[in-house]
Amino acid sequence: MNSKIFVMAAGIIASLVTSAGAQTVGDWVLGKYQGGAYWFPGVVESIGKGTVTVRYDDGERETLGKKAVRPYDWMIGMKVECNFKGAGEWYSGKIASLAGEKIGIAYDDGDKEKTKTGRCRSK
Numbered sequence: 001m002n003s004k005i006f007v008m009a010a011g012i013i014a015s016l017v018t019s020a021g022a023q024t025v026g027d028w029v030l031g032k033y034q035g036g037a038y039w040f041p042g043v044v045e046s047i048g049k050g051t052v053t054v055r056y057d058d059g060e061r062e063t064l065g066k067k068a069v070r071p072y073d074w075m076i077g078m079k080v081e082c083n084f085k086g087a088g089e090w091y092s093g094k095i096a097s098l099a100g101e102k103i104g105i106a107y108d109d110g111d112k113e114k115t116k117t118g119r120c121r122s123k
Contacts, residue, residue, distance in 0.1 A: 001044040023052055030122065031056065031064050037123040038081070041072060042100075057101055057118030074098065074122065079103070082120040084113060090121070 021030060023044050029037035031054040053063045074080070075097060080099035081090045082105050091111075097104035101117045 004123060007017070023066070023069060023071075024046060029054060029064065029069050030072055030074075031058070032068040033062060035068065038123060039070070040121050041074070041117045044069075057116060059118070074103075078122065080120045080122045082107075082113070084111070084117075086119060 008081070013065035013114075025044050025046060027044045028044060029044055029052075030040070030041055033040045034055065035045075040056050040058070042054040042060075043078045044052055045055050045061070046053040048063070050066055051063050052066055052069045053061065054069060055061050076095050076098060079092060080095055080097050081092045082103075083089065084091050091107050091109065093111075095103060096106040096112065101115060103117050103120060104112070104114045105120070106112050
């Protein structure tokens with residue numbers, strides 16, 4: 001009995017690990033825009049041989065190598081930088097709330113903002 005439970009648990013864990021790295025059209029992902037240091041959220045539009053085309057939440061599109069794309073993993077409490085009020089200045093803070101593309105940020109300087117994920121990035 002215990003061996004059956006172990007085998008079933010191992011199969012579930014293996015399927016989760018395998019699917020975590022797989023990208024399919026429509027997946028919400030993080031991509032390294034223009035090979036920079038930051039990860040930006042977007043959706044997989046297409047997959048080629050060794051490439052992934054991402055439509056970022058801010059509307060930009062880019063085709064990247066698969067190593068420059070990872071599963072979307074933002075969660076409440078995570079450190080990010082956001083373009084405060086869309087004015088072009090990036091400030092660090094923590095995610096206070098998430099609801100699809102709507103994100104609440106508690107900035108390190110005490111300011112708070114509800115914005116769109118397309119105005120934020122992570123390292």
